[in-house]
Every structure is written in structure tokens, then in C-alpha cells.
Amino acid sequence: MIRHYMKAIAIALALVTAQQAYALSLTPEQQRQLEALPDSQRQQLMEQYRQATSSSAGSETQQAEDQGKQNERGKQPGVIPLAEAQAQSSGQSRETGGGAPDEQTVSGVQEGEKTSGEDEKTAEDILREEYKEWRQASSLSGDDLLPFGYEMFAGQPTSFVASGDAPVPVGYRVGPGDEVRILLTGRENQDLTLTIDRSGTIQLPKIGPVSVHGKTLEELRSYIQGIVKEKFIGVESFVSLGELRSISVFLTGESRNPGVYSVSAFSTISQALSVSGGIELSGSLRNIQLIRDGKVVSQFDLYDLMLAGDRSADTQLKSGDVIFVPAIEDRIAVTGAVVRPGVYELEGPNSLQDILKLAGGLRAEADPGKIQVSRLRPDSKRTLIDLELKNAGDFNILQGDTIRIGKIHDRLRGAVEIRGSSPITGQYEWRQGMRLSRFLNNRNDHLDDDTDLNFGLIASRTGENYDVTLRRFSPKDVLANPGSQADPILKERDSILLFEEGESRLGLLEPIIGSFREDLGAEELPPLVSIDGAVRYAGTYPLLEDHTINDMIHFAGGLARDGQSLISADLEFGLLIRRQGDFGRQINPIPYRPVSALNQPHSEDNLSLQELDRILVFNRNDSRSDLLQPVIEELREDLLPGQLAPIISITGAVKYPGSYPLLPGTSVKKLIGYAGGLTNASYALEAELIRQSLTQQRAESELIKLSLKTPEDQSLELAPTDRIHIKRLPDLNLQQTVTLQGEVNFPGSYTIRRGETLSQVVERAGGLTDYAYAKGAVFTRERLREQEQKRLDEAQRRLRRDISTSRTDAPGEESTIEGDEETVVRVLEDIGEAQAVGRLVIDLPELLAGETSRDVRLQDGDTLAIPEISQAVTVMGEVQFATSHLHDPSLSIKDYINRSGGLAFQADESRIYVIKADGSVTVPDQSRWFGSTDPVEPGDTVVVPLNLSQLSSMELAKDVSQIIYQVALGAAAVQGLKD
Template sequence: MILKRILVFVLLSFSAISVAFTPTPEQIEQFSKLPKAQQEALARQYGFDVSSLNNSTDKNKDSEGFKSSIRPRNTDEEDVEKQKDEFDPTEDPLTPFGYELFSGEPTSFAPTEIASVPSDYIIGRGDSVSVNLYGKESTTHTLLVDNEGRLTIPDFSPVQVAGLTYDELKKLVANKIAKEAIGLNVFISMAELRSMRVMVVGEAYKPGSYTVSPLSTVTHALYVSGGLTEIASLRNIQVKRAGKTVAVLDLYDLLLNGDTSGDVSLRSGDVVFIPSVGPQVSVEGAVKRAGIFELTAKDDKESLVKMFGGFKENAFTKRVQVRRIMNGTKNLAVSADFSSEDSDFAPQGGDHYVVQSVNDEVVDSVTLIGAVVRPGLYEWQSGMTVDQLLSNLKSDLLPQADYSYALVVREKSVLGDVEVIQFSLADALKSKNMALQKNDEIYIFSRFELRETEEQALANLALTEEQKIQQQKVKLWHLFEYQEFKNKVQTFDDIVQIELEKAELLEDDLEPQEGQYATFSRTELLKPLLKRLEFQASSSDKSATIEVLGQVRFPGVYPLAKNATVGKAIDAAGGVLESAYAQRAELTRFINQKDQQFKHIQVNFNEHEALDIKLQSRDTLNILMQPNWLNGYKVTVEGEVRFPGTYTVSRGETLQDVIKRAGGLSEYAEPKAAVFTRESIKEQEQLQLAKLSDELRKDIASKSFQNSIGQNNSISYDEMNMLLKDLASVKAVGRLVIDLPNILENKDSVVLQDGDALYVPGKQDSISIIGEVNYASSHLFKSGVTIDQYLELSGGVKDRAKEDQIYVIKANGAVFIPKSSSWFAVSNEHELGPGDTIVVPMDASHMDNLTLWSTATQIFYQLGVGVAAIARI
């Protein structure tokens, strides 16, 4: 009668489902309990598809197709976690360990496991057994163990099976069939297991009574009840049977050791009791599993370490910081030693452990820095010398390494202050007596200062591909390891500058820029060291630096090495140049007395005692140049001379002298049209052009502003823009106007300077007309032809030409205005000659009084004539 009422309820529910709503998991579960034949019959009667109901339950199945009774919890905390701002700087709080394993929510109250039945399973009332008979006849029976514990096989006598194991059941039935029926064999399997009810109480997510499989264990009961609350104990889960505790489960054994021996099988009527959590400790820092852990009375230091998974490799275990509550009255700081097994430290509830990391500073080591093949940190051993690290100059050093100058930076106090020891790498490898102490830093420098020079030298050495790769590896180590190691004494601005330098050094595939220092140059490697020495300087400990100036290979500031002398300072600066004056150098020493601030000491390098003079902090050694030392001036003579080329001249030599050395002029030379240029004049002209461009830009801007408020301006934007572009692109010639015929006759004289150039063109037979004429051109020179006649030959002047200021640029560069003198005139010769240029300037009033326009155009013309004269040679 009860079964019929259940069927009516289910059918009415599904009739409503078909028109109103989706069936609940509980309704589908009740329907699924019915035999398959009844399910299909009811489906046909009420017109719904059984497969659609099966599909609706697929989402509750696991990966093996078994139905799951657990779904994830949908808590507000999870929603908050998803919405957390990715830029939120707050750290996530520590979470209790192990609770996420059971953080589910039950979906039904039905048995949750469909698994193979073990051979030791105890048969009980309500179990369903499938009996397969085959042989002379074949049939299958699904039989239920009745309330008396008997199994009744059709045509056979009942057999008592309750209390037997599954394996014993199979043997019993097989023997019975063999004895009572000849020619029949049997195959037995479990069709459906009975269900049983257990209670889950205490700190369960959904406490209550649950229908579970007879194969269920304690953890299954935890799953079906949705897991544990936040205050549930994982160490003391109790199984009570008939009022007595029959088992205690410690989930830490399962989670940490994989031990399931405590996970006992449940029986019908059992109660799973979950008490509240016991004493807890929290652990964070350099551990593998930070979190909150529950303690038991038997837990010690070793078991606590196992709970948080052990320490990370960089953990400082000698003194682990512990905050401990004592007697509920005060909070104490305790240090725990986890590095020793002899420590008797025991954890207590409420402890908060913070495991710090070890210092990144490497101790008891030596560091190789600079132009070495294998830079980095090496183990220090007592009695170690430099030759043990760098045993071979060829195989252990880069090709650009400097053998004469190297440094050892050594700590001299517990505060980290350092001192510098200078040595010769070649001598250290030969004598093998350069001892090292722990934490020494060995600097090996390049013998080149500029990167461009170093790259050229390395290219000439024809390095192999492996050597080139090694060069890049060493540079990268220096960039990323050594520079970061030194940043601790840098200011913020220095760090920014270092980062910029890093970005430049990373572009190794680019051509080295002019003036860029080599990676292992003295300037680059010493920069952080000098900062370090400056940082440690005080009133009692002066800055340990010196300066070397003058005629040395690498002038600059250097560390004051221990027992430094004048000779060592010269070695640090790369040695003296050929131009150095050995008989006299100057050592300036800061003494800061009342009547004298500096003391000057004369040093003679020819005297051996001078090289042994001890240096002090802030000394400056100035290596003077030899009197009248010159590398020689370079002067170029081109054109119509017998031996054109570049000549080296001494100070005081004249243009006549170098022309004689060049064999004099050829018979085709035109001395009146000679062009003489000078580098110093070229630099002055370039500055004037830049100044003119700036003034013209301001003038144009002023005119444009006046035009915007109503004044007319006849100059167009295109013309202004073109003029500014022309000025920006003009390169000065540096022409010095000379009268070469007078110079050759010793009437004039020109003293030569470095970079001077003389261009002697051939015979001239033309006159050029440029500027505001209708057709700028050149014409054959004819004696007696006037300027106006030449202008007519060029089509006449344009409307915007300024006829009263037409001027002539003579072949030698002199300028004259035919009718009157002007500020341009530098010669009184007012006659036209071959090679001259007639210039017709623009009327500045046409440009709305843009006064600079006329000046600019005149400069263009004059520079253009000089360039054209040189180009014709």
C-alpha cells in the first residue's frame, strides 16, 4: 500500500513536471529507484521520455559515469573572491588546512556509491543478488534476501545467506546448484546493495540522517553531509555505535600520509560525530604550505614541520619567530630552533610562526668581476691565492683583460666598510703569493676605455664564435648580477641612471656609439666602487680616493689602494703617454691648514724614490706635458700644385713653406681664385648660422602674430618654411679670403693651423650670375664687358631684385659693390675678372621688412660660391 502511494506521488509529480517545472534531484532520485520495467511502463502511460530524465542527472555524474551526490558549495565568500580587484595590495589571509577536501554540498539522500563489491562484503537483509543459470537451460533471476536472511532460488530450496561474506555466498550457491541440478552451472553477482542510514552530527556542513551504501566509510559520510564547517575538528572525528565510541579518525593521517586505516566502514545506525576544532597554530613565510593547523596532545616539532610540508630551501630555520599566548594574559615573542634535532621546543595552541628567508648575501666566498671568462662567486678556502682562481692568462681571462692593473676589494670591518688592494695580475700569477680572504671581490679591467676602440681591437683579433658568445655571457652577468649587488649604496637618481645604462648595454647587436665606455673599462667598473667609498667616508675616515690627471692613458678618479704610491697610481691610470714630461710632475695634497689649504710636491719620474712616494686621501697627481710637445699639424693642399696631399707642419710654418714643399703651383693654376679654409673659422661660421636661424625663426613668428591681429604679411608660409629648412641644412665652409699672388711674392704671410686646407683651381675663363635674375647662368669672360651687360645676357633682373645692392664675389672670395663700398667689401679692386660671381640680391621690403631675409640670402650666395669653387678643383 505504501509503495503504491509513492508511485502515485511520483507520477503526479512528473505529470506536473511535463507542463510546469523541472523535476528536483530528489524526485528524479525516487523515480530512479523503481525497476527499469516499471520506469518504462510509467513513462509510456504519462507520456514523457525516460532518457531526458537520465540526461538531466548527467551533471551529477563523475568522470566514470557514476552519479555524484556532492556539488560545490555556492558561498558568498567565493563570489567575493572572484570580484576581488587584481590591484588590491592586501594579502589573502591564512586558511585552515584540509577543509577544502570536503567543501561540497549534498545533492540527495540516496546511496552515493556504485562500485565493485569486495569479496569480504557481509550479505544482509535487503541485498539483491543476480543468479545466472546456464547449461541444459539458461535463465537469470534477480533475487532479494528476505527479512529472514534467506535467498530463494526458483525450483530450489531456500538457503540462509545473511551474515555470509560475498565470497562465501558464491561458493554456497554454486555447491547447492551442483548438487541439486545436474548439467547446470551458475554465475552469481550482486545486483543491488541494500541501503542503510547513518547520522552525521556536530560540525558538519549539513548535519542529519543520510541514506548511504553499506560500503560507505567515515569519509563517505563526510562527503554526503557536505563536508565540515570552519570550526570543525579534522583530528578527532568519532564513530559511535550503540552509544560507544568504536573508532576515531584523524584526517591528517589521510591528508599527510595517505593512511586510510582509520577510515572504518560504517554500519546501519552508526553516528559520525564531528567535534569542534582543537588547539590551532598558524604558519607563514618560507614554508611549502602556509596555513592554519590543528594540534593534538602528541604533536611535537617534527610533526608540525610535516603539517606545513617542510621549509623552503631559503628558509632561515635557526631562529623561527614565534608569537605565543601565555596563560591567556600576555603575548610573548619566542625563538624556535628548527635547524637542530636536539631542540626540545614543543608547539602550543595559539602559536603564530613566521619563517624568514636567509640573507641573499653570499658569505665565505670570493667574487670574480670584470673581464674574466667565468665571473661569479667561488668558495673561499683558507690559504687561497689569486692564481688558484685565475691560473692561466689566456684561458681564464677575456682577450681585452688588463694584466698590469687589478684590484681586490676587501671588507675591513663588521659594518661592511672596505679597503682596496692594488696588484698586477701578471705578477700575482707569477709569484703566487697574492692571498685572498673570505668575501673578497677581485676586479679585472679591460685595457680599453671606449667601447668602440675595444670592439675594433677584438675584431682585429678574429675571435671565434664561441669566444664572441663568451663575451656576451660575461657582459650579461656583469649587468644583471654585479650591478644589482652594488645598488645598495646607490641613491634613487643613481639607480635610475643604472637602469638606463642597462637598457643601452642590452642592445649588444647595435654598433657601439661614439664616446660610450666599454663594459669592463675603468670608468664603468669603478663607478659603483667609488660610490661605495664615498658612502663610507666620514670625519674620521676620509674618502679613500685619488685623482690622476694629465698625460696618462686613462685620467680620472681612482680608489686609494692600501700602501698606494705614485708608481701604483700611474699603473692604475694605464701608464704615462709619450708626451709626458718625466722630469716634472705635480702632486697636490689637501692639508687644510690655517695659512695653506693645499701642498704642492714636485715629482721627478727619473728618480726611483719619486715613484715610491706614499699617497694620501684626495691626492691629485698631475702628469705634465713636455714643453712645445705637438703631435704635428695636418694641412691639406689640393688642386693645381705639383704634389697635392696632406702635409705635417710644425708650429710657425707658413703657407709659403708648405706650397714650396708641395712643389709650387703648376702652369695651369689660377692663384687669384685660390680657396683657403680654416677649421676654427668654420666653427665660428656654423655658430653664426645657428644664431641667424634662431633669430629668423623668432622674426617670422613675430610677423605671423602681427598678421593674425590684422596686419598684412606678404611672405607665404611655404617661403618661410623653406628658408628655415635651408638654414638648418647649411654647412659652413670656413673660408679665409687670401691674396695668393701676394703671398707667393712674400708680400703677405699666413701662419698655418691644424686642419687648414688650400684649394688651387685651374685657369678661370667664365663669370657666373646668380640670385634674382631670370636665368642664372655662367658666361665666357670678356674684358671690358660691364655688369649690366652680363645681367642682360642672363635675361635681366626680376621684379623683386634690389638693383642698388648688386655685388660681386671675386674669385678669391673678396666682395665689392661696384658703385659704393659696403660692410661686405674687403677689397678695393672693382674690376671684373675670370672666376668672379655677380650676385643680384632680393629686395627685403618685398618680404614685409623681414630684415634677416636679405642677410640670409647673401650668406647662402657667398657659401655657395665657396663650395662651388672647391668642387671645381
């Protein structure tokens, strides 16, 4: 407490020392408090603030000018701390402009400055941090509640701040520093603004000093009007107050920012608390004391203001007043179903009813019969007291009690719910004997267009533990036969689930599946079943009572269908994977026939289901390995030493080769059935069985010959790891075709026999036409195309790598000429566009002439394209203008190149070559390159490669460029025939 007084007195001292910067002085009460301090402390305070305030200068004239500026804006000075008044008087500008009271800083004088992080915190954040620390030393228990009322004054002021528009309180008496405005009209027209000086007088022009100190506004108005009427004839006066004086008050005790504050002369206790930033959590809100001239003149209970709006004790302040906030004594906590849960301050004896009134009363869901009081006993142990409000309204509440108000069990009763694909989803009243047709009796009004009409569920909660049970129904049957057995009777709290056609059903079922997984014992398995494979909505579903495979397939939307709406499931073989043993760690595969389970619900194939069963429905068009692989892997786990995995395999001419679980009593015939049966290419006279056995030293294999037509072999029972291979008939269903295009008498696709040659097929096609150019025939093969494409791709990757790692100015290399970079880019583009053709060079004229060594043994997919007689010679590559020329036997290679404009700048003259019409490549002898005997024939192509020797690490590009030209030529020839 002394620390707060010392700080407040020191600040006031600093202001007085600064030549009365804001026209403030210590009041007699403050002076007495200062003199009561020891000499050493008083001297220390004066020395501490002497230098800090020596530079602050001001005068009453400067103060009047500042007030005049505010007067022009029509604003009151508002409420500001003394420290800020000092800064204003020394000419320091404020960030906010300082005009309106709402914009002025309201924090009190503190020992240290707040950080920016603290300034950004909200009042609630600050209170929560403080309360968390305070609570650790508190006796309260219960929820993390905030003390009531402290946030009202915390942080920046948002209320209780005086403004220029506020009316002057009744009974306010003017004094030094107040402005009096006098408007004279009539023979004299003047607008006077006069400030009351320290002697309590104002200077009226032509009249002189007039004493007005201590008068109320009404008294002042009557007094001045009387003087004006007496001194001036024909002059009317109108009197009002302008800027009012500021007064200094102390805030001490448990204030958040104790100190001396400059406030408006008609401010009250609550306004001063607001500008000071509020009250510490350790301070009392119910016993705030106003001390004037050393006596307590008022005690203010903030709860009266906050809970009842009562400001009768909110006394108006006078200069020199001290607002003292004592420490809080008693607190209790109220939590649960009340309007205002929080921590409240006690004032005198309080009953339970009083405390509930403080907390705003009970909420609608509160249970008056479920009230608990947690009380700290003198032995530092807590005890719990259960109360009922009707019998304990007068129960006395003590310091540290925590009161918890319970809630009623808010569960909706007497209702049913509709969920899913329906326009009438929601909750409805339930009545005894109500049937589902009460809600589903009109297709258009009660069901969506895409509702699944064949399947719906009713989820009921029954038994003492409200366990979930499911019933299945058909919306179509409910609409067609209301009141029948197909129209189920509803129970209270039923949920009717309607599913959308074509959408997964797991969305509506997710809460039910979650409830099935809850509250299980250590050895209990969740009542869930999964179904995978050729069904419409595979997934995990709740297990219904007496659930069978038939029910589960319908649960999953039925069997899947292909694009033609045909059932794509294998109707002859399916598997049920059942879990057994401790925690379901062992699996037991059980076969079933889906067709029997669906069409004959009472057959043995329609197996009853258990917890965690997994139903596999295989697709007759796909491999079964995807569904069986998890089962196979699990069967291979946890094997004992010397134990073989219960897995068998079948390969060869069956529809679905692969590995299968070894089921009890599985024979060779049954395994073939599991695999979809034999194909028409199977060799039924002989099959092979590889059987493995373990000895103490090693594993041994045995080969067993089987005849699939022998009943004894068909009924042979299989053992773990047995492998059966069904032999395939050679060449059965082998359909191979070749295609003849171009100049043949009967072009088209021809089915060939194994070993048939090209000459034989050409003969079957009627031979060549009179316009055929046999030398230019293009023969392509798919297998060669694939191989060439791989080599071309590899060459492309190597070339790109060499280009990216090469340096054109490497030592020993020639300097790069202009345009090399563009050339490299063009080569890479050509490489990226090149696609292999798969051309096989043949000599068709000799082949047709009967040269058997030249004949080609055909393969499936071969193509022969025979062009029309050609008269052109094509020049490609690095020439000025690549084009084709009419064949002239007298022209040489050089002549054709010259006719194309000659060699280009980057041509590689030493590597020119000719691609013949049949696809072969010739490099003319250098000794006769440009002689008259150069072998250029119709359909030939002269290729002038790109000279890449000037580019470093580019030797590979020379080979690649040749590949590109060959590929382009072959592709052009084939495309020409198609056009």
C-alpha cells in the same frame, strides 16, 4: 549552529517545493529538524523560498533524458551541489558544459554570491587573509605561519571527485536512481540500460518487474544471470552498473560553505569536504563527525589521511547523512628548522616528540640543543622556555605554545676561497702551513689570459670579531719563486683575489669595503683610502696595515699611461688630502713627490696613510683644476669672521695656472713648482704679487713687484688669498702662416712676420703667373668666416620663425599663387645647406700696382686663391636654366638672362644684381638696366633673386637669399681652385 541548519533545511525545502526538480526529498532526519524549528521560523523559510523556486519545473522524465545524454558520453554525473541540480533540471545550461565531474562547480550554497575578485584568489591567498584576522585574536606568537591542512580542500576540487571510470566500491548496494546495464548475447542480442525505480525494481523486457533493491553488484549479477538462464534458452547475460544515483548530504558546523549537497552515492566524508570548498580556520580537522539518523556513526581525523594515508575512518555516505565540523579547541605553532613549519591542531596530550613528528621532523641544519617554547601563562603574560631535545622529548606541549627549533651555526670551516680572474675560482680545503703556490703554480691552468700578474690580494678574517685584513702579493712572483717570502702562507677562511688587467678592481673589493664601513663608533672614521687622477683604476680602497702612498698607487694599478704607453702622471708634485678634527671635518693638504714615493719607498715622500686619506696624482698633460676644485671649495667653507681662505693662485706663463691650497711654508718658488714650473715664454725679470689684508673697516690690496731671478723674492713666503701673475714675453712662440693657392709662381703656406702685408707675401711667392686672373682673386679670413656664420645662423633662425608664424592669406596680403609652399620649402633647404666662407673683397690689381691703401695686413690662417683667367659669365637664381656663358663685351645683363631662358615665374625683376669676380656686388642703374653699356665682365655672376613679396612676413627671406648666393659663389670659386 542553528543558522547553518536553518539555511540547509530552507534550501532543501525550496527543492521539494519546486515539484521534485531533481527527484530529491527530505529525509526523515531532515524532516525532524525542520519540524523542530519554531512555527514562525518555519513559515518564514517556506515563504522566503516559495517564489524563488516556483518557476523551477522539471519531471522525472526530463531527469532520465539528462542522464541518458550523460550516459551516451560515458560519464558519471559526478558530485554537484543541490542548487546546481535544480538549475540543470530547469533546463539552464552551465558554462562548463556539465559533462565531466572535474568540470562541475563544487561550491556550496551560500547566503551571498562571491565576487569575481574572490574567485580569482588562490586557496593560499584566502587562507592567509583569514588566518591574519584569526591570529589577531589568537594566543599564538612567532612567525606568520599557515595552519596545517586547510589548503587541502580549499577552493576548486582537485581530488576526491567521482568519475565515470572509478570502480564501484566493494559492498555498494544498489537502490532507486542507479542504472543497471545488461548485455544479452546468443539467441537474444540486446544492450539494456535500466533505471531502478522508487520501488527498487527494474523492468526486464519479456520478464517484467524484478526487485533488485539493496543488492550488491555481485549479488545483482548472480541474481539477473539466474533469471535470464531460467527464462531464455541459449542466452548469456553480462551485468554492470551505469550511472549511479546521487544522494543528498548536509555539511554543517565550521564548513566553509555549509549546505545541502548532491554527491555520488559512493562518496565518502573527504570527498564531500572537497566539494564543499573546505573547512573554516575555526573548524577542527581532527574530529569531523558523521551523523546518521541522529547518531554519530564515525569520527574522522584528517591528520590520519594527510600524514599517514589512512582512510579507514573515511566512511561512505548515505542519503540524509550530516557531516558536522566542530570548532577547533587547541592549536600550537611550530617554526624554525622543521620540515613543515606551521600551526597544528592538538588532539589529547602531546609531548615535544609528538609535535615534532607532526611537523615532519627536524631538518639537517636543526640544532636539537636549541629549542624554545613560548608559552602563555594564566596571567596573560608570555614566558620563554629553553629546551634540549635529548632531555625534553617528553615535555608536555600546551594549547597556545609556539615551538621554535633553532639552527646550527652553518659556517664553512677549514676552507679557502679563490675569486676573480682565474679558471679555478671556488672553495678549497685549507691545511696548516699551506702556501699560495698550492693553487697558483701553472700560468696557463690557474690564471686567465688577462689576469694582472703584478697585483693580487689575500683577504683574511682574524681576531675575535673576525676583522678583515688584507695582504698584497704578486702572482708573477708566486709562480717564479714558490716557497719563498713572495709565496704567502694561507690562513683558514682566506679569500684570494685575482684582478683582471684593464678592469676596475672595485667589483671584487666591494664586499670588503662594505664590511669596513660597518660597526663604526660615532667618532670613528672608516678605514678607507681614495686615490684620484693619473692612475689606472681610481677609486676608494681598503686601508691596509702600514699602508703608504706607494702601496696605494700599486693598489690602483700603477700610474696612468698615454697612447704611447708613456707615464702621463706628474712625477714631481702630488697632494695628500688628510682629514682631521671632529668627524674628519677639517682637511690638511700635504705635498709629496710621486717619483720619490715610487722609487724610494723609505723616503719621506712615501707617506703613511690614515683613514679617509685622499691621494691626488696630477696629469702632466691636463689642468689640475678638476682634482683641486673640491679641495678649494672645502677650504672656503666654515671660515670665521675676518678669516681669509687658505688658498693661493697663480696665473700667466706657468704650465698649470689656477688656485692651490696654501701649504705650510709655501714660497713663491714652491708655488711655481706646484704649477708645473715656468714656461719658456715667461718674463723672469719681473712678476707681480697681489696681497690682500683685512682691516676692521675693509679689505685692502697691495701690489708687490717680484724678480724671479732674485733668491729673496723666490723665497718669499705666501699668505692666504695671495695671487701671483707671471708676465709673458710678447710674440714668443708666435707662429703665424698664410696660404697662397692658384696662379702664383710658388703656391703654398708661408710663415709671416707680425704686420706683414698681402703684397709682400705675394712678392715672396714670385708674383702671379701669366694665366692669373687678378680681378677674380678670392681672399678669405677665418675670423670673418666665424662672424659671417653667426650672422647667417641668426638670419636662418629668424626666417624659420617668420615662416612658421606667418599666414599667406593674412588681410592686406596678396593671395598665394600656386607653388608658394614648395618655394618656401626650397628656400629653407638652401638656407640649411649654406655655410659661410669668410671672403674679404680686395682689389688685387691695384694692390699689386703699389696702392698701399688697398693692401691687406695679414693674420694667421688667411688664404688667397687666384683663379685662372676666366671667359665665363654665370647666371644664377630664378631663370629658366641657370648656367654660364662665354663672355661677350657686346652683351648686356638682359642678353645673358635671355640666353638662360629668361626670367622664371617667381623671379624678382626689380632686385637683379651682379656679383663681380672680386666679390663685390653692384646693382645696375635702373635707367640703363638693359642698355648696351651694362658692366658685365669675365667672371661676373648675374643673380636673379626669388620674388618673396607674395608671401606674408617674408621680407627677411630676400636678404637671406642674397646671402646664400654670395656664399655659394665664394665656395664654388675656392673649390674650383682645389679641383
